[in-house]
Amino acid sequence: MTASASTADQRAARSLIPLAAWTAAWVASLAIARFVPGQLGEYQPIAAWIAIGVNVAVGIVWIVAHARYLRQLDDLQRKILTDALAVALGAGLVAAMAASVANNAGLISFGDDAATFAIVAAVAYIVMAIVGNVRYR
Secondary structure (H helix, E strand, O other): OOHHHHHHHHHHHHHHHHHHHHHHHHHHHHHHHHHOHHHOOOOOHHHHHHHHHHHHHHHHHHHHHHHHHHHHOOHHHHHHHHHHHHHHHHHHHHHHHHHHHHHHOOOOOOOOOHHHHHHHHHHHHHHHHHHHHHHOO
């Protein structure tokens, strides 16, 4: 491994720490927004809106952290993850829309929510990132 490759790897590893932290913060804020307002006794719409606003704000910072992480990667790793993101977006949209149509047609009783998109997109991203890394090894 050359010195420049090692430096690039170290830079990418360092930029992964804020990405992981903001990912955890976003997941935590999502859980708070989803579960806490209903647990306050009587439903509190103001608390729900505040929690949603915090979740959106943390989500925006998470997106920026991910963009910074991608910029720190070498060209090949960036290509692998960008390709994985493209497949994840497409697979998530296609699966979510298909599940929505099937649900509306009475063929299934699940899949008519944003969770369908998120789950399919996350799985597709992970699988394609692994496939891309194996392919270019």
